[in-house]
Structures are given as structure tokens and as C-alpha cells.
Amino acid sequence: MGFVWHIAVRYFRSTRADAHIRALSTLTAGGLAVGTAALVLALAALAGFQSHVLEELAQHTPALQIELAGDGAAGPAGATDPARGLAELAAATNGVAGVQELLYAQGWLAAGERLFAVGVLGYERAPPPWIPVDGEAASGLIVPVSVALRMGLAVGDQVRVVSPRPGLTPVGPQPRTRTLPVDLIYGSGRADDEDDPVLLPLERAAALFARGDRRLDLTLAPGADPEEIGAFLRRGIDPAAATVTTWREANRALLFVLRLEKGLVFSAVALIVAVASFALLAALSMVLSSKRSEIGVLAAMGAPPGRLQRVFLLLGALLSVGGAGLGGAAGAALAAFLDRYRIISTPSDVYVVDYVPFLVRGADVLVVLGVTVLFTAAAAAVGARKASLLDPVEAMRSART
Amino acid sequence: MIAVSGVTRAYRDGAVRRQVLRGVDLRLARGETAAIVGPSGSGKSTLLNILGALDTPDAGSVRIDGVDLTASKPSALAGFRNRSLGFVFQFHQLLPDFTALENVMMPGRIAGRPSSPLRAGALALLERVGLADRAGDFPQQLSGGERQRIAICRALVLEPAVLLADEPTGNLDAKSGERVLELMDALRCRRDTTMVLVTHNPEVAKRCGRVLRLDGGRLTALS
Numbered sequence: 001m002g003f004v005w006h007i008a009v010r011y012f013r014s015t016r017a018d019a020h021i022r023a024l025s026t027l028t029a030g031g032l033a034v035g036t037a038a039l040v041l042a043l044a045a046l047a048g049f050q051s052h053v054l055e056e057l058a059q060h061t062p063a064l065q066i067e068l069a070g071d072g073a074a075g076p077a078g079a080t081d082p083a084r085g086l087a088e089l090a091a092a093t094n095g096v097a098g099v100q101e102l103l104y105a106q107g108w109l110a111a112g113e114r115l116f117a118v119g120v121l122g123y124e125r126a127p128p129p130w131i132p133v134d135g136e137a138a139s140g141l142i143v144p145v146s147v148a149l150r151m152g153l154a155v156g157d158q159v160r161v162v163s164p165r166p167g168l169t170p171v172g173p174q175p176r177t178r179t180l181p182v183d184l185i186y187g188s189g190r191a192d193d194e195d196d197p198v199l200l201p202l203e204r205a206a207a208l209f210a211r212g213d214r215r216l217d218l219t220l221a222p223g224a225d226p227e228e229i230g231a232f233l234r235r236g237i238d239p240a241a242a243t244v245t246t247w248r249e250a251n252r253a254l255l256f257v258l259r260l261e262k263g264l265v266f267s268a269v270a271l272i273v274a275v276a277s278f279a280l281l282a283a284l285s286m287v288l289s290s291k292r293s294e295i296g297v298l299a300a301m302g303a304p305p306g307r308l309q310r311v312f313l314l315l316g317a318l319l320s321v322g323g324a325g326l327g328g329a330a331g332a333a334l335a336a337f338l339d340r341y342r343i344i345s346t347p348s349d350v351y352v353v354d355y356v357p358f359l360v361r362g363a364d365v366l367v368v369l370g371v372t373v374l375f376t377a378a379a380a381a382v383g384a385r386k387a388s389l390l391d392p393v394e395a396m397r398s399a400r401t
Numbered sequence: 402m403i404a405v406s407g408v409t410r411a412y413r414d415g416a417v418r419r420q421v422l423r424g425v426d427l428r429l430a431r432g433e434t435a436a437i438v439g440p441s442g443s444g445k446s447t448l449l450n451i452l453g454a455l456d457t458p459d460a461g462s463v464r465i466d467g468v469d470l471t472a473s474k475p476s477a478l479a480g481f482r483n484r485s486l487g488f489v490f491q492f493h494q495l496l497p498d499f500t501a502l503e504n505v506m507m508p509g510r511i512a513g514r515p516s517s518p519l520r521a522g523a524l525a526l527l528e529r530v531g532l533a534d535r536a537g538d539f540p541q542q543l544s545g546g547e548r549q550r551i552a553i554c555r556a557l558v559l560e561p562a563v564l565l566a567d568e569p570t571g572n573l574d575a576k577s578g579e580r581v582l583e584l585m586d587a588l589r590c591r592r593d594t595t596m597v598l599v600t601h602n603p604e605v606a607k608r609c610g611r612v613l614r615l616d617g618g619r620l621t622a623l624s
Binding site: 296 | 480486507512
């Protein structure tokens with residue numbers, strides 16, 4: 001054992017002998033344990049929640065979207081229908097498992113005397129996965145429950161779909177309408193479900209609303225990287241004709257909020273570790289004060305200031321590593337326990353999950369330990385610097401026993 | 402061996418500047434012993450601290466074994482203290498968290514010496530001072546005389562060229578003091594160590610080859 005270890009370990013043991021230093025070092029270890037456990041738990045809760053949110057996003061958001069520009073005039077060279085041309089290009093791309101064309105438009109639903117403004121979504125083969133449809137639709141309408149309730153609609157009712165795009169008739173421009181049956185009613189579960197669209201097959205939507213806002217939703221093969229495929233597609237598509245968006249880009253605001261939330265929670269909980277680090281500094285200062293003359297003697301015997309500094313850095317590490325390690329392990333174990341047995345429940349009609357999920361990530365634990373090391377090292381460095389600056393003559397004079 | 406030339410040192414005591422040393426000159430050959438006597442506050446300990454590279458003079462030069470202490474960096478001075486100097490303090494200054502043996506071994510640990518030969522050398526010294534059976538005891542379990550003997554062993558464990566002792570018998574009874582002095586003499590003779598000893602005790606001073614008086618900041622030879 002080298003000189004630095006020898007002295008630091010012995011001083012560490014001696015912290016048990018003095019009641020004040022013992023109390024402070026216990027407070028330090030306890031504070032660090034609580035701080036790291038709280039940090040690991042908080043990050044695990046956020047990671048668990050975010051993991052569910054991202055899962056939901058992945059289910060409800062296509063991995064890649066290609067939005068056609070307003071008139072949809074341009075596409076790959078030689079294509080007559082820009083959407084078709086782009087769909088073919090996307091489908092032929094390595095890693096793309098499926099392409100579905102969607103059309104968004106604004107219109108009205110009319111039933112009897114009731115007229116209701118709605119968003120209309122035309123789908124190509126099947127309703128997109130983010131519309132929770134329970135059942136098989138034929139060629140009629142799939143109506144959100146919010147609209148159905150307001151208009152008093154039930155499955156099988158006949159409803160007129162009215163387009164704001166007029167058709168020219170002998171008596172002048174007239175709104176285009178089509179009467180269709182209600183095949184299914186769905187509830188999105190969203191708080192703002194008034195914005196939920198009415199769905200109908202693409203060819204019918206196209207006949208009523210012409211182009212509308214057209215979009216291609218791409219599903220990818222397992223393991224395919226949306227960013228990579230998105231970059232590839234961008235190279236082959238005129239940016240004036242269409243915009244390629246990955247699911248991350250489409251949810252940029254939400255992902256930013258999730259990151260911000262994580263950062264803020266982390267910073268707030270890290271204050272516990274910061275306070276515990278102050279306790280460490282106080283404990284080290286007390287050790288230094290009680291060992292002042294001994295440090296002076298060691299310096300007189302030729303211990304260089306740098307090595308005395310390292311003694312106190314190591315002592316700081318010894319005082320903090322147990323608490324931080326214990327806290328990290330306890331936090332991870334508690335998080336795993338809470339997740340496994342779903343101890344904390346939440347109202348499922350409010351949140352995406354009916355319990356608080358915890359996900360302990362190795363990277364998060366490393367960050368927590370890193371921050372703990374940073375705080376405690378800073379505290380220890382201050383104490384250690386004091387030790388290295390001691391004047392040996394003054395130090396020895398201070399305690400002649 | 403030791404060459405001190407024109408050393409001055411002053412301290413500021415509030416608004417008052419107190420000149421402690423005023424142009425001190427001293428030359429000691431290898432193996433020579435010198436006692437520095439003088440009234441309290443005359444600067445004896447200050448001179449010893451300067452000789453021990455623990456304090457820096459305001460002016461003048463201090464050379465020990467060819468090393469200019471006034472021109473060396475703190476880290477170099479630390480190494481020099483460890484290698485070439487041994488200290489015996491009035492109040493033994495043993496480290497209470499370490500056993501007698503560990504205290505004696507401490508300068509070697511600082512120097513990074515291998516543990517086994519260092520331990521053997523420390524035990525041999527303890528044997529010589531009659532404290533081998535107390536090697537595992539902590540300082541608080543030892544008497545004042547025993548502690549001072551341990552402190553001497555610690556000062557000599559690396560066989561320093563110079564031994565500096567600040568009133569080594571100051572807080573000991575006559576019998577213990579005598580034993581400590583005999584021990585220092587014996588160990589010094591074996592290794593031809595140069596010794597500078599600060600004392601108030603004329604009997605202790607008489608045992609040294611030269612007796613120097615420090616008064617008014619100046620060093621004068623008495624014998």
C-alpha cells in the first residue's frame with residue numbers, strides 16, 4: 001500500500017473515533033445514498049414513462065412520412081401521378097416494408113338537419129395504425145365517437161359527406177357530396193378528440209376532395225434505420241415536390257419536451273447530491289482540522305503538497321463511494337421492484353399506462369454516478385487543496401500534545 | 402556540510418515588523434554537533450526551521466550538502482527534507498493513528514521505500530532503543546520518554562545527513578532526557594550525522610561540540 005492509500009485509509013478509519021466527524025461522515029454517506037437512489041429512481045421512472053410514450057409514438061406514427069407539396073405537381077422524373085411515383089420509389093427502397101397513401105382534407109358531415117365541420121382522412125388499404133379501429137370497415141365511413149355523439153350517429157346510419165371543392169353543374173358551381181353509411185365508430189382516447197378525423201377509403205376521398213394534403217406513410221422492415229432511409233429518399237426526391245420526415249422529426253417538439261423534463265428532474269434531484277457534497281466538504285474540513293498538526297509533521301518529513309492533496313482526495317472518495325454505491329444499487333433495485341410488481345398505479349384513462357413504469361438504463365446509472373463523482377470530487381478537491389496549503393510549522397505549532 | 406550565510410528573517414506581528422534573525426552565519430562540518438542556546442523568542446526555532454527547509458529566509462543563503470535551500474522549489478525541498486534531514490521535535494509529534502513501528506517507518510513510506518527492508522530497519526532501531534516490544538502500540542499507550550525515543554528512531558530511519566532537534570528533552574524528566582540524549586549520541590556517532598540541537602538546558606548544550614548563542618538575531622560562538 002502506497003503512502004497516499006496508507007494515510008487516507010487510516011484517516012478514514014479514524015473518522016469513526018470522533019463523534020462529530022463520525023456524524024458528518026455518516027450524513028455525507030447517507031445524503032449521497034439518498035441522492036443517488038433518488039436520481040436513479042427519478043431517471044428510471046422518466047425512462048420507463050418515456051419508453052412507453054415512444055412505443056405509443058412508434059405505433060401511432062409512421063417511421064417515415066413523405067408529404068407532397070401543395071399541388072403535388074412534381075415527383076420522380078417520368079411519373080404522371082406524383083404520389084404514385086413517390087410511392088413506387090419508396091416501396092423499392094431497401095428497408096421499406098410498406099407504403100400507404102393518405103389524403104387529408106376539411107369537409108362537412110350532414111345528417112338530417114345537422115351539419116358538422118370535420119377533418120377527413122382518406123386511407124389507401126386499411127386505417128392507419130394510430131386510429132384505434134375495432135372491426136373491419138367496408139367502403140363506408142369510420143366516424144370518431146366525438147362526432148357520432150354530437151350528430152347522434154350510429155353504425156349503419158347514412159351520412160352525407162360534403163366537400164368545399166365545388167363541382168360545375170348546369171346551374172353553376174355546386175358542392176360535391178356523397179352519401180355513405182357509417183361502418184364503424186372509434187374512440188381515440190385523446191383529450192382533444194374533437195380533432196379526430198372521419199375516415200373513408202382513399203379513392204372516395206380523392207373523388208370528393210381531389211388532392212387535399214397528400215402524404216405517404218412508410219413502414220420499415222425490423223432493424224431498418226429511419227434516419228438512413230430518410231436521407232436516402234431525400235437524395236432522390238425534389239425537395240420542392242415533397243418533404244421526407246422521420247418519426248423523430250415529426251415528434252421533435254414532444255421529444256424535446258421529454259428531454260427537457262428529464263434534464264430538469266435530474267437537475268432538481270441532483271441538488272440532494274450537491275447538498276451531500278457540502279456535508280463531505282464539512283467532514284473533510286473537520287478531519288483536516290483535527291489532523292492539522294499531523295499534516296504538518298508529514299510535510300516536515302518530506303511529504304510533498306501534491307501527495308497530501310491526494311490523501312484528502314482519496315479520503316473524500318472513501319467517504320463518498322460507499323454512500324453513492326449503496327444509493328445507486330438501492331435505487332436500481334427499488335426501481336426494478338416497483339416496475340416488476342407494478343406497485344404504483346395510475347388512472348389508465350388519463351395516462352398511456354395504468355402503472356408507473358420504471359426502466360433502469362446502464363447509461364443513466366453511469367450519468368448519476370458520474371455526477372456524484374463530479375460533485376464529491378469538487379468538494380474533496382477544495383478540502384484537499386486546504387491540506388496542501390498548510391504551513392507545516394504553523395500546523396505543528398497549532399496542536400502541541 | 403551546512404553553510405549558512407547572512408540569513409535574515411522578520412515576521413509581521415500586526416502592524417509591527419519583528420526582526421528575528423539579523424545576518425546569521427554558520428558553518429558546520431559533517432559529523433559536527435552544535436547546540437543553539439538563547440532566550441525564548443530569540444529565533445532559535447526559526448533558525449532551525451530555516452535549516453530544515455520548513456521556512457524561507459528573507460535574505461541570505463542556506464546550503465546543506467551542496468543544495469541551496471533558498472533557491473529550490475517547494476517540491477524539491479520536500480524531497481530534500483525526506484532524503485537528507487531528520488527532525489526531532491520538542492513534543493515528539495508522533496502520528497496518533499499509527500503504531501510506533503508505523504511512525505518510525507513513515508519517512509520511508511513517504512520516500513516510497515520497499516516495505517520489507519524498511520520494516521526491518523525500523524524494527525532494528527526500535528530494538529536498539531529498547532522498544533521493540535512496543536512496536537505495535539499507539540503513541541497514546543506510551544510514556545513521554547518512550548514517545549521521544551520513537552520520534553528519534555523516526556528521525557533516523559532513513560539515515561539522514563543532518564539531524565535537527567528542537568528541545569528534544571524539553572518535556573522529559575531528567576532520567577528520560579538523559580536516555581534520549583545518549584541515544585541520539587549513539588545513533589549519530591554510528592552514522593556520522595551532523596546535528597543541530599536547540600536547547601535551553603546548559604547541560605544538554607555541553608554535550609555538543611559547539612555551543613552557539615542566538616541573541617538579538619545574531620549568532621555568536623560560546624565555545
